[in-house]
Amino acid sequence: MNNIHPTITIDLILDRVTTKDVLHGILHSILFHRLFGAVKPRDLEVLNVTMPGVSNPEIERMVNKKVETFWKGIETGTNKRGQIVVTLSEKRAKKSWFYTEEEDVPWEQWIVNAELRQPKSDVDRLNFHASIAASLTKSIHTMLEHTSSEKGRAVVPLITKANEISPFPLDIAVKIGGVEVG
Template sequence: MNSNFPTVTIDVTLDRHNAKEVLNAILHSILFHRLFGTVKPQTFEVLDVTMPGVADPEMEQLVTEKVDIFWKGIESGANKRGQMIVTFSEKKAKKSWFQVYAGEEEVPWEQWIVNAEMRQPKSDRDRQEFNANLASTLVKALNVMLTHTSSERGRTAVPLITNAAGISPFPIKITVKVGGVELG
């Protein structure tokens, strides 16, 4: 597979108390910055950090479903590390030998990798420090999103939009991995 497309990585350390909320906000923020249809915005307040999101039932269901799969994977195993990978693709004509049209294939043009690790603070003081670090990580993640999507490389990665129907003219796939194993 061709991997000449941009890959953006966000590393985050979570605890049981706020894992779902944080992952939900991060995924929504990525989608907010990469959906090209008419987006109805919403915001998520996580540890006093305001993160943008998409108020679309289909996207909300997709994000909630993937966060739940991630959570169940983390809870059911000994492995406390996982990934949520958001891949944006475009549909291209697939050609076989002799340039014969053989249907369509999805060709990725950008990928976002959210590396998540679960930890538990031991005391109230640890909790305060943990939450402050997590809030700082969320601000950095938003900065990475804004910087990438407004950069030359981020803008040129987006293929021509030939279909303006719907909230996204491109196929979106969210993959969940825990301990290197794909779930869901």
């Protein structure tokens, strides 16, 4: 069985003021491009960058919870680096000697590496925010390039359930210093 799946990495350097908004926008944008159910779109404005989002209470709760978990892990720990990993899987039958069960097999993974830094002055903060905005624009470009490419479309498994917002199992993990939290 071939378990190799594409991994898309987004690297961000953030400050305390923008961390939650930026991560919220990034997660919503990834999900907007990879949820295949009836998605009600919405716009998110982060540092003058318009990002696509998903208007769904369940998705909103999940994103808020993961961003809060990341924030608490960064705030309370000594490590100012972390990851949020979004894994999209499909259910496949796994046969054993006596029975058949289903297992989740990943078909795509998004890794958002985030590092927290603090600008020293107001001028540094303005420059830093401009840099974050450029990173957001680059991230959206990466998402669009991957999801609209032949390779990005080819990894999507057959959609068998259209009545849910995500026909595939979706997992969002938060790691601080390489250790999963939350």
